[in-house]
Amino acid sequence: MATLSNGYALVTGASQGLGRAIAYELALKGFNLILVALPDRAFDELKSECKNWPVDVRFFETDLSQQNNIYQLAKTVNENFELTVLVNNAGVGGTCPFADVSPEKILQIIQINITALSLMCRLLLPNLLQRRSYILNVSSMAAFSPMGYKTVYPASKAFVHHFTRGLYQELKNTSVFVSVVNPGPMATNPEITERIHKMGWRGRLGLMSPEQVARISVRQLFKKDTLIMLGWSNGLNWALMKCIPIWIRLPLLTKAIQRELKV
Numbered sequence: 001m002a003t004l005s006n007g008y009a010l011v012t013g014a015s016q017g018l019g020r021a022i023a024y025e026l027a028l029k030g031f032n033l034i035l036v037a038l039p040d041r042a043f044d045e046l047k048s049e050c051k052n053w054p055v056d057v058r059f060f061e062t063d064l065s066q067q068n069n070i071y072q073l074a075k076t077v078n079e080n081f082e083l084t085v086l087v088n089n090a091g092v093g094g095t096c097p098f099a100d101v102s103p104e105k106i107l108q109i110i111q112i113n114i115t116a117l118s119l120m121c122r123l124l125l126p127n128l129l130q131r132r133s134y135i136l137n138v139s140s141m142a143a144f145s146p147m148g149y150k151t152v153y154p155a156s157k158a159f160v161h162h163f164t165r166g167l168y169q170e171l172k173n174t175s176v177f178v179s180v181v182n183p184g185p186m187a188t189n190p191e192i193t194e195r196i197h198k199m200g201w202r203g204r205l206g207l208m209s210p211e212q213v214a215r216i217s218v219r220q221l222f223k224k225d226t227l228i229m230l231g232w233s234n235g236l237n238w239a240l241m242k243c244i245p246i247w248i249r250l251p252l253l254t255k256a257i258q259r260e261l262k263v
């Protein structure tokens with residue numbers, strides 16, 4: 001069983017974007033890392049960069065949309081590593097008229113955003129309960145309102161939000177602290193960057209870099225902030241979503257999202 005100083009932090013979706021930035025922040029704090037992403041070439045660059053990090057870094061290339069892989073990963077982690085941090089960051093979405101979305105895409109969003117996240121929490125909990133530890137689940141500002149042309153994604157992130165809040169309450173008298181962060185737009189992969197660009201000024205409202213979001217999230221996680229807000233603009237967006245009635249908010253947001261579909 002690997003038991004180095006701070007223990008191991010597992011980050012899903014760690015090859016790029018927010019997950020990669022969170023991994024870096026955790027390495028700076030002295031956590032050894034278990035980094036998970038799809039089996040493709042995206043990890044190559046990070047693998048060479050990690051050689052300079054003063055912590056032990058392990059890579060698991062696996063598809064979390066397949067339940068067998070989740071069980072296998074959890075088994076390997078539970079048998080070999082003392083886990084102190086679990087970051088469920090891997091998530092997928094997209095913008096498309098619902099009639100045109102492939103059934104495979106719908107299943108992929110549900111499997112990664114909902115099934116994998118819940119199972120990772122459940123299967124790794126016995127390991128986390130052995131010591132003081134932390135779970136950070138990555139939701140989205142999209143969790144705070146339904147919207148057309150995204151449909152499944154905001155619903156899945158509402159699940160992440162509510163699931164995490166409930167889990168926090170249930171585990172608050174144990175050694176495991178549970179937190180959720182709800183980022184607004186971040187220009188991470190090229191597809192998301194293009195979508196943000198197409199939305200014009202609305203897309204840039206509350207825009208933050210993944211590095212900024214990672215820095216605040218990791219800092220607040222260890223301050224035991226269970227509902228992590230990212231700066232004043234996200235706070236303002238959240239307050240607006242709460243105040244504006246759904247019959248006004250839903251068509252307005254849907255119209256804004258529709259702009260992403262224009263070529």
Ligand SMILES: NC(=O)c1ccc[n+]([C@@H]2O[C@H](COP(=O)([O-])OP(=O)(O)OC[C@H]3O[C@@H](n4cnc5c(N)ncnc54)[C@H](OP(=O)(O)O)[C@@H]3O)[C@@H](O)[C@H]2O)c1
Pocket residue numbers: 012013014015016017018019036037038039040042043062063064065089090091092093112138139140141182183184185186187188189192210
């Ligand atoms: N970007 C935004 O504007 C934004 C806003 C709010 C919330 N979020 C949330 O923040 C999180 C990170 O977003 P991001 O923009 O940084 O994402 P990203 O750049 O697209 O990176 C996604 C990560 O997840 C991994 N991944 C995707 N499918 C996977 C699968 N089936 N199995 C294992 N790993 C998989 C990818 O691995 P590969 O590199 O190997 O493909 C990659 O490491 C997500 O939960 C997202 O919903 C993002």
